[in-house]
Amino acid sequence: NAGVMQNPRHLVRRRGQEARLRCSPMKGHSHVYWYRQLPEEGLKFMVYLQKENIIDESGMPKERFSAEFPKEGPSILRIQQVVRGDSAAYFCASSPQGAEQYFGPGTRLTVT
Amino acid sequence: GENVEQHPSTLSVQEGDSAVIKCTYSDSASNYFPWYKQELGKGPQLIIDIRSNVGEKKDQRIAVTLNKTAKHFSLHITETQPEDSAVYFCAASSGQGAQKLVFGQGTRLTINP
Numbered sequence: 001n002a003g004v005m006q007n008p009r010h011l012v013r014r015r016g017q018e019a020r021l022r023c024s025p026m027k028g029h030s031h032v033y034w035y036r037q038l039p040e041e042g043l044k045f046m047v048y049l050q051k052e053n054i055i056d057e058s059g060m061p062k063e064r065f066s067a068e069f070p071k072e073g074p075s076i077l078r079i080q081q082v083v084r085g086d087s088a089a090y091f092c093a094s095s096p097q098g099a100e101q102y103f104g105p106g107t108r109l110t111v112t
Numbered sequence: 113g114e115n116v117e118q119h120p121s122t123l124s125v126q127e128g129d130s131a132v133i134k135c136t137y138s139d140s141a142s143n144y145f146p147w148y149k150q151e152l153g154k155g156p157q158l159i160i161d162i163r164s165n166v167g168e169k170k171d172q173r174i175a176v177t178l179n180k181t182a183k184h185f186s187l188h189i190t191e192t193q194p195e196d197s198a199v200y201f202c203a204a205s206s207g208q209g210a211q212k213l214v215f216g217q218g219t220r221l222t223i224n225p
Contacts (some may be wrong), residue, residue: 031211039220040130041218042216042218043156044215045212048212049212056211058207062142091156101146102158103155105154105155106155
């Protein structure tokens with residue numbers, strides 16, 4: 001049973017470009033969470049989604065950030081007009097029925 | 113909202129000794145407390161968790177204790193081995209339906225051979 005998959009693993013964007021991060025949950029998991037980790041810090045919650053629904057986006061910046069989990073395909077975290085402060089590791093986690101969360105390997109975003 | 117404090121930030125122990133990491137939380141509504149191990153360049157790996165209706169849970173060399181009254185929980189690793197070296201994070205559930213996790217700042221554990 002494959003774990004949570006994220007791609008790309010590394011992403012470099014210039015300021016002002018868009019970044020799209022993809023997450024495929026574990027088989028049978030219908031709950032997806034996105035977290036952001038700055039160097040030497042803990043993970044910060046961004047958004048919690050179920051298929052076609054955003055359940056809790058209280059940790060996501062109001063501007064430039066959006067997330068979706070369509071009926072078919074992976075969950076997408078989209079960052080528009082990236083700035084240097086967006087450089088971080090972005091982790092996706094999935095969960096069966098809202099229980100324990102299993103994390104993917106992360107996408108390391110660098111904004112130049 | 114929930115706030116999780118984790119101590120110590122760094123911990124160095126001799127191989128074979130025990131390591132203890134402590135966390136406190138602020139939201140009495142939190143009911144789920146997982147611990148994660150993160151190795152360099154990798155995602156967090158769930159190693160053990162505990163729910164609020166249980167005071168202690170053990171899995172081989174790893175154990176977690178929970179004191180709901182004092183709002184603190186601890187990770188205990190016995191007979192430490194070099195491969196236990198990593199950053200460990202505690203977390204507490206919070207938010208709508210207690211679904212999101214609020215993480216501590218992490219403890220960098222080093223096992224000296």
